[in-house]
Amino acid sequence: MRVIYKDMRNGKIRLRAEALDDLWTLSNIIEPGDIASGRTVRKIKLGGEDEKSESFKKDVLLSISVENVEFQKFGNTLRVSGKIIEGAEDIPSGSYHTLNIIPGTEIEIAKKEWLNFQLSRIEEAAASQPKIIVCIFEREKAVFYMPRAQGYEKLLELKGEVEKKMMKSQVADFYAEIKKAIIDYDSKFSPEKIIIASPAFWKEYLSKQITEPELKSKIIYSTVSSADVTAVAELMKRPELQAVLREDRVSMEESLVSELLEKIAKGGLAEYGLEQVKFAVESGAVEKLLVTDSFIQQSRQEGSYTNLEQLLKSAERMKGKIFIISSDNGPGTRLDGISGIGVVLRYPIS
Incomplete structure (x- = not known):
């Protein structure tokens, strides 16, 4: 965003x-x-x-x-x-x-x-920007990008000096040059994922050149219609990249929900369910309030969102932090299983 x-x-x-x-x-x-x-x-x-x-x-x-x-x-x-x-x-x-x-x-x-x-x-x-490198290429051009807060920064553009009817040696040389750049940027930036995208079948040819197990484990292949300036925007909408963009968020949500469930199991420093959460907020004991997007949507449909909004405002006034958890992922599913709303407490209230 x-x-x-x-x-x-x-x-x-x-x-x-x-x-x-x-x-x-x-x-x-x-x-x-x-x-x-x-x-x-x-x-x-x-x-x-x-x-x-x-x-x-x-x-x-x-x-x-x-x-x-x-x-x-x-x-x-x-x-x-x-x-x-x-x-x-x-x-x-x-x-x-x-x-x-x-x-x-x-x-x-x-x-x-x-x-x-x-x-x-x-x-x-x-x-927040995912730690990834993007390589978009076709027969005669390869462009490397890295996501920044202001957009995508172009790191490198390679041009293959080949004719339309390429000799096999020329093809191999250009792929070797792309592979070398991938290895160099992997060493320099240590990305979590490397997205390689191309029109048609070009990425399949390159994938045969990349045999190193550690490097292969980082690479995700995708498809774009061209390697021109519109390719990055097109790639942003691809499900392969969207999955990478979600990973960091899911990891954070997993940590938050796991902490809540652990404290519920131990007793004393966590509560769940709307009424118990209301009592905790009114007591000023809330450190973190977790609520799923499904819980929010349901409150809108039932006409009770105004009450929920006031509860969130009260928690913030008491210096509590609010976290919205996606019900589409494992952490959100588990939170929905215990009502969809819960709090981690600074101190016991009962």
């Missing part, structure tokens, strides 16, 4: 979602009552409602008062719906619209009050 600007005096933050994980993060940050603004496509009708009128699609900038937030996990889209409060003159205020957010979408979020855990999640998503 990239933060484009912050205007905390007016409660506004403009962001660009850059990965599928960012959509999940935003689904837990954007709430009913927020104002969401962004560019979108809107169908515009020419003429009155009773007339046989033509319609056309128009790219517009809209602001909506959020009423519903839905993360479509299998459609790679975050849908933010609500009433239009500001837009072009030919778009009636008060009509409904849905902003569809995908990786690459920019959106401005305005809140009456930002909670610390929401700001922390944005900062975490913007600052």
